Amino acid sequence: MPCLGSKTVQSYSDNLSTLYRIVRRMILESLSLEKYIEEHLSTTYYLLQVMKYKEPQTPVKKLGVHEHTDRNMMTILHQNQIDGLEIQRKDGEWISLRPSQESFIVVIGDSLYAWTNGRVHSANHRVMLSGSQVRYSVGLFSVPKAGYILKTPDELVDAEHPLLFKPFDYAEFLKFYWTEYVKGADSSLKAYCGAL
Numbered sequence: 001m002p003c004l005g006s007k008t009v010q011s012y013s014d015n016l017s018t019l020y021r022i023v024r025r026m027i028l029e030s031l032s033l034e035k036y037i038e039e040h041l042s043t044t045y046y047l048l049q050v051m052k053y054k055e056p057q058t059p060v061k062k063l064g065v066h067e068h069t070d071r072n073m074m075t076i077l078h079q080n081q082i083d084g085l086e087i088q089r090k091d092g093e094w095i096s097l098r099p100s101q102e103s104f105i106v107v108i109g110d111s112l113y114a115w116t117n118g119r120v121h122s123a124n125h126r127v128m129l130s131g132s133q134v135r136y137s138v139g140l141f142s143v144p145k146a147g148y149i150l151k152t153p154d155e156l157v158d159a160e161h162p163l164l165f166k167p168f169d170y171a172e173f174l175k176f177y178w179t180e181y182v183k184g185a186d187s188s189l190k191a192y193c194g195a196l
């Protein structure tokens with residue numbers, strides 16, 4: 001990747017985090033949970049990650065990133081014009097995304113899925129590569145700060161929607177995740193603090 005320079009990276013992250021805050025506000029407003037907006041924004045930090053996928057030199061699709069859900073709150077992705085991201089629908093079918101050059105893709109993570117008691121879905125996704133061009137993508141990962149307890153608001157829990165996850169500290173969950181992951185055990189958020 002060409003050298004971006006720290007100023008460019010900083011202003012890019014600033015703009016993306018503004019977009020993040022807009023989307024987050026829209027989600028909370030759609031759930032009538034505006035009162036939590038400030039709390040959420042002040043307990044979130046951002047990680048900007050640049051990913052480079054080598055050209056696979058094959059017409060047959062090759063795995064770039066294994067299927068997964070993001071564990072954090074929300075991820076905003078942008079790619080160069082080389083496609084590869086695939087999202088799994090709830091019925092199991094995989095969809096290849098063809099975003100325009102101006103598009104940003106919002107991926108909901110398990111933490112927001114848990115906090116909203118399943119109201120927003122953290123979709124399984126993966127990267128599949130083909131062709132002879134290098135793929136770059138940039139992701140802004142919004143992450144809950146250590147020590148902040150993510151607790152599903154009472155407004156989202158009722159007889160029809162029983163509590164899915166007990167309150168959790170994301171940093172503690174990550175410790176659990178990596179410990180279980182290396183053992184090959186179930187390291188999902190459900191295994192850590194599932195309430196059902």
Ligand SMILES: O=C(O)CCC(=O)C(=O)O
Pocket residue numbers: 051065070077079084085125126127137139
């Ligand atoms: O490169 C992409 O488009 C997606 C990468 C991704 O899903 C991730 O880093 O979590």
Ligand SMILES: [Fe+2]
Pocket residue numbers: 068069070075107125
């Ligand atoms: Fe991801």
